[in-house]
Amino acid sequence: xxxxxxxxxxxxxxxxxxxxxxxxxxxxxxxxxxxxxxxxxxxxxxxxxxxxxxxxxxxxxxxxxxxxxxxxxxxxxxxxxxxxxx
Numbered sequence: 001x002x003x004x005x006x007x008x009x010x011x012x013x014x015x016x017x018x019x020x021x022x023x024x025x026x027x028x029x030x031x032x033x034x035x036x037x038x039x040x041x042x043x044x045x046x047x048x049x050x051x052x053x054x055x056x057x058x059x060x061x062x063x064x065x066x067x068x069x070x071x072x073x074x075x076x077x078x079x080x081x082x083x084x085x086x
Contacts, residue, residue: 001049008038020050 005012005024009031016023026035035056042054 004041004045004049005038008041009034012038020052026056 001022001024002012002014005014009026009028011027013025014022015025028034042049042051
């Protein structure tokens with residue numbers, strides 16, 4: 001999964017992999033073409049990777065701090081512009 005992400009978005013990195021959930025950080029949100037190509041590749045190879053669904057989130061810093069406080073000071077941090085695969 002990491003290799004496929006880096007093939008389309010070189011700065012991409014897997015930041016979390018738990019069970020069937022994988023979170024990939026896409027730090028360069030301005031490169032829409034690369035992100036679009038990654039999404040197309042994921043859609044094409046869903047069965048190969050066992051992906052049921054995926055989505056993109058762009059988490060503003062204020063949401064990260066709110067999530068942190070709601071978790072009682074335990075980190076629930078997700079890097080901005082991440083791709084969640086399930």
